[in-house]
Amino acid sequence: xxxxxxxxHNYLSNGHGLKSWLLTxxxxxxxxxxxxxxxxxxxxxxLFAVGIRLELTTPQGDLFQPDTYNKFxxxxxxxxxxxxxxxxxxxxxxxxxxxxxxxxxDLAFPRINLLSWYIxxxxxxxxxxxxxxxxxxxGWTFYTPYSSASSxxxxxxxxxxxxxxGFSSILTGLNFIVTIHRMRAPGLHWFKLPLFVWAHYATxxxxxxxxxxxxxxxxxxxxxxxxGFGIFDPQRGGDPVLFQHLFWFYSHPAVYIMILPALxxxxxxxxxxxxxxxxxYSFVAFSSLAIAVFGFIVxxxxxxxxxxxxxxxxxxxxxSFSVAIPSAVKVFNWSATLHRGSLSFEAPMxxxxxxxxxxxxxxLTGLFLATLGTDIxxxxxxxxxxxFHYIMVGGAIMGYLGGIHFWWPKMIGRMYSEFWSRIxxxxxxxxxxxxxxPQFVLGYMGMPRRYHMYPDEFQVLNVLSSGGAAVxxxxxxxxxxxxxxxxxxxxxAGNNPxxxxxxxxxxxxxxxxxxxxxxxxxxxxxxxxTPKVIREAKLV
Amino acid sequence: MGGxxxxxxxxxxxxxxxxxxxxFIVAVSAFFTVAVSxxxxxxxxxxxxxxxxxxxxxxxxxLPLELLWSVIPTIIAMVMFAWGAKLFYEMRxxxxxxxxxxxxxxxxMWKFQHTGGQREINELHVPVGRPIKVLVTSEDVxxxxxxxxxxxxxDAIPGRYQTLWFEATKPGRYHIFCAEYCGTKHSGMxxxxxxxxxxxxxxxxxxxxxxxxxxxxxxxxFNDLACNTCHLDSGQGRGPSLKDIIGKPVExxxxxxxxxxxxxxxxxxxxxxxxxxxxxxxLMPTFQGLVSEEGLxxxxxxxxxxxxxxxxxxxxxxxxxxxxxxxxxAPAQGARR
Ligand code: HEM
Ligand SMILES: [Cu+2]
Ligand SMILES: [Cu+2]
Numbered sequence: 001x002x003x004x005x006x007x008x009h010n011y012l013s014n015g016h017g018l019k020s021w022l023l024t025x026x027x028x029x030x031x032x033x034x035x036x037x038x039x040x041x042x043x044x045x046x047l048f049a050v051g052i053r054l055e056l057t058t059p060q061g062d063l064f065q066p067d068t069y070n071k072f073x074x075x076x077x078x079x080x081x082x083x084x085x086x087x088x089x090x091x092x093x094x095x096x097x098x099x100x101x102x103x104x105x106d107l108a109f110p111r112i113n114l115l116s117w118y119i120x121x122x123x124x125x126x127x128x129x130x131x132x133x134x135x136x137x138x139g140w141t142f143y144t145p146y147s148s149a150s151s152x153x154x155x156x157x158x159x160x161x162x163x164x165x166g167f168s169s170i171l172t173g174l175n176f177i178v179t180i181h182r183m184r185a186p187g188l189h190w191f192k193l194p195l196f197v198w199a200h201y202a203t204x205x206x207x208x209x210x211x212x213x214x215x216x217x218x219x220x221x222x223x224x225x226x227x228g229f230g231i232f233d234p235q236r237g238g239d240p241v242l243f244q245h246l247f248w249f250y251s252h253p254a255v256y257i258m259i260l261p262a263l264x265x266x267x268x269x270x271x272x273x274x275x276x277x278x279x280x281y282s283f284v285a286f287s288s289l290a291i292a293v294f295g296f297i298v299x300x301x302x303x304x305x306x307x308x309x310x311x312x313x314x315x316x317x318x319x320s321f322s323v324a325i326p327s328a329v330k331v332f333n334w335s336a337t338l339h340r341g342s343l344s345f346e347a348p349m350x351x352x353x354x355x356x357x358x359x360x361x362x363x364l365t366g367l368f369l370a371t372l373g374t375d376i377x378x379x380x381x382x383x384x385x386x387x388f389h390y391i392m393v394g395g396a397i398m399g400y401l402g403g404i405h406f407w408w409p410k411m412i413g414r415m416y417s418e419f420w421s422r423i424x425x426x427x428x429x430x431x432x433x434x435x436x437x438p439q440f441v442l443g444y445m446g447m448p449r450r451y452h453m454y455p456d457e458f459q460v461l462n463v464l465s466s467g468g469a470a471v472x473x474x475x476x477x478x479x480x481x482x483x484x485x486x487x488x489x490x491x492x493a494g495n496n497p498x499x500x501x502x503x504x505x506x507x508x509x510x511x512x513x514x515x516x517x518x519x520x521x522x523x524x525x526x527x528x529x530t531p532k533v534i535r536e537a538k539l540v
Numbered sequence: 541m542g543g544x545x546x547x548x549x550x551x552x553x554x555x556x557x558x559x560x561x562x563x564f565i566v567a568v569s570a571f572f573t574v575a576v577s578x579x580x581x582x583x584x585x586x587x588x589x590x591x592x593x594x595x596x597x598x599x600x601x602x603l604p605l606e607l608l609w610s611v612i613p614t615i616i617a618m619v620m621f622a623w624g625a626k627l628f629y630e631m632r633x634x635x636x637x638x639x640x641x642x643x644x645x646x647x648x649m650w651k652f653q654h655t656g657g658q659r660e661i662n663e664l665h666v667p668v669g670r671p672i673k674v675l676v677t678s679e680d681v682x683x684x685x686x687x688x689x690x691x692x693x694x695d696a697i698p699g700r701y702q703t704l705w706f707e708a709t710k711p712g713r714y715h716i717f718c719a720e721y722c723g724t725k726h727s728g729m730x731x732x733x734x735x736x737x738x739x740x741x742x743x744x745x746x747x748x749x750x751x752x753x754x755x756x757x758x759x760x761x762f763n764d765l766a767c768n769t770c771h772l773d774s775g776q777g778r779g780p781s782l783k784d785i786i787g788k789p790v791e792x793x794x795x796x797x798x799x800x801x802x803x804x805x806x807x808x809x810x811x812x813x814x815x816x817x818x819x820x821x822x823l824m825p826t827f828q829g830l831v832s833e834e835g836l837x838x839x840x841x842x843x844x845x846x847x848x849x850x851x852x853x854x855x856x857x858x859x860x861x862x863x864x865x866x867x868x869x870a871p872a873q874g875a876r877r
Contacts, residue, residue, distance in 0.1 A: 066724050139721050145698065146681040150647070150723060234699020235828055237811070240682065241697060274587070276596025283606050305684065306695045307702055310632050314625045321617040325610055328572075332609040333601075335576055338583035341596035345584070356580055357573075364569035371620045373561050373627030377691040380684060380719040444562065446548045446688025448719040451727035455715065460544055529595045 004494030010510040025110035026513050031096035033117050041083040048076035053466040061453035069452040070137040077140030082162050089261035093403045094200045100504035101194050103185025103520040108178040116171035123165030130157035144232035144243040148224040163218045166211045173207030176200050187523040194502055195284055199264025202288040206253045214250035241307050248299035256295045258392050262399025269406050270334050272500040273349040274341025277527040280333045287326035294323045304375050320370035327363050347421035351402030354429035358394025383443025386436045409497045413510040414490030420482045427475030434468025496537035501528055552690035553707040561623055634705035638673035642837040645683030645696035648725035656745055657753040662731030667741035673705045679833055684720035693719050701803050708735040758842025761835055780817050786847035791818040805840045
């Protein structure tokens, strides 16, 4: 085994100083810009979560004023959803990896890619301004008429921030769609693409089709506050529930914007760490598209008690089960991939194992909510909070962190501490379950969400949850330390430290600005593991 | 279950079926979680890489397996759907003989009105063993009337009535929560539902309602707001007679028909132009903003009292000389321990 050398020329060394970053058109540098900015937002959103969990250790609501508490959970949700989860995997990993995975030098529209980062930052600034100017207290869902007529906080600035960030999401989606259609290396047909690329394709479709709807909805709330048209005001013939239809028409698919790319990451890691083709490749690929399509016809499952008719509720309940099936199919296929693989358990694979547990529970608890008889009781309780955290934090962030650990050596060219990364993966898994499992029980017990105070009998479970959150927080902080440390002091990684088969691993680590000196021509099947791949990775 | 409660008290006629359905889904979920976890953990040991050059077997996939693990979950999901939909249907259809209560959510309190005229805030007294239908609305933003021990809830939406019903099966005191976020004191918008034995309930009824029944208050309002100038019992006024209209279809100007229920009455009073009764000119003014939610409910009860044979919602008559010792002695029962 020969020691790899760190390449003197790479995208990181190509240009120095702030300007070379802020004016870059290199998708890899833009990915790094995103990585830094979404990490900052993740940290901020996390601070608000600390406030929430501290308050909930006692039933009385004695730590913060009720309005402060309400702003905390609102800002936590707004930041985590719109400024962290939605951009996370696509804008960082997708941006960095889609071009090399398809043998391209960059995305189809490099300038638009940079523009979308600036739009994201401007949206973020509006939201930060809203926070500094006193916060906002509507919940991340901005339900009318509270948001349009009752709340006296900075709804307009926050909504504008989310509205602007939406354009960043649309542009990224467009860029990916065009790139995946037009920029594939010759011979790289659709069924040779990594499933990561399929997942991003499906996600991009949702982004492009769904985001304009939420943008219009936000404009309506905005106009309602500014001019008082009465769109949501029953006294003037408006309908307060209209908002929910529009909001969830986007936001249900948006939850798949948050999870699908992470599912793509899982496919890559599972196959690499079992050195085996993904079982049922085309089923996994099409299940992403199925989820993207079905995701648009289930929105009213958020509104079973919000005045839709009994029959509409039944139709939406039925349809909701249809999204559960493709998700289940994916899990079964990943598990089957492990069968007769050659498995190894470095940090990325540990994250995947954690992901299996959490995504399973998250997806299965969706069934309780899609079932009408139980949702009437569970709606707007902590059960829902636990459900979506299992998927969006358990599933999506495990996928994101797994992906960061998997491609870090490619992005930076150096390895992080194997020991600490395993510790952090385990801490995240344990801390996560401690934090959120008790919330399922709380929800069935009847504790409503967004409660600043609660009856005494809920305290034990809440204390448990807050304790778990401390462990979880530690698990999230550790990677910041060892990853940053590795940038300078990590061992040189070499081109392909995991012996993975994807095209992106044929580039040097970190890659050159143009990724490939020549367009790759001998395109293998997706996930083709042969002794040659391992030999060329120079692992032995 | 040790010190941690897992279920709230089951105190309504459908609580135990909701719990049963819940446990069914728990069982299915546990099965899949354990099965998949066991498989991946087993594979982790069984197929652990033995030497650095090892690669996995080349396997494309398997159509029969894909079908199997799509079809079986689909079938199980359909069972959940069907059971859940059936239960939901029952939870949304109040029995005809239900007793009726009006609930209004307001930042940050629950106001209840009994047809007998009793009014309560953040407390609701109901008899055990009798179906109770609650017409819920809001004066400002969205709220949600939630009775965890009855396993049911419904959003309170300004501008419309939504109905919820339950039949309490155990006397006691249970939580009322607001489950839809509504601003500063959302978590303070809670109360207690007090389920009483029928006799105790009669005593309680006798203690309240000094201002007369809702229908009586409504009759007074009907005069005060000059409704009676147009709506004459004879049918000779400028508006239609309101006698004996409840539960019957009314022909509208457009040729459609509508059934007269609380929601229809509500709309007719607040926004009469929405549905015009056939043969009349749309000259009824809007009372939007002129009548409070309580007043509106009273007017509706008054109009309902004009249809005596359809009025099933009035509570059993109160014995005139009932003693007024009314506090139920049941302890607070938030949770089953
Ligand atoms: C396996 C299929 C799934 C089903 C059947 C399902 C079902 C549901 C239902 C019915 C609700 C509404 C609950 C209520 O408010 O009463 C809900 C809430 C939610 N779900 Fe899922 N879900 C599934 C998967 C997912 C996934 C994959 C995500 C995210 C990536 C997700 C994220 C959410 C979020 C964010 C909410 C709540 C939003 C809020 O009220 O603030 N769900 N889910
Ligand atoms: Cu949804
Ligand atoms: Cu509330």
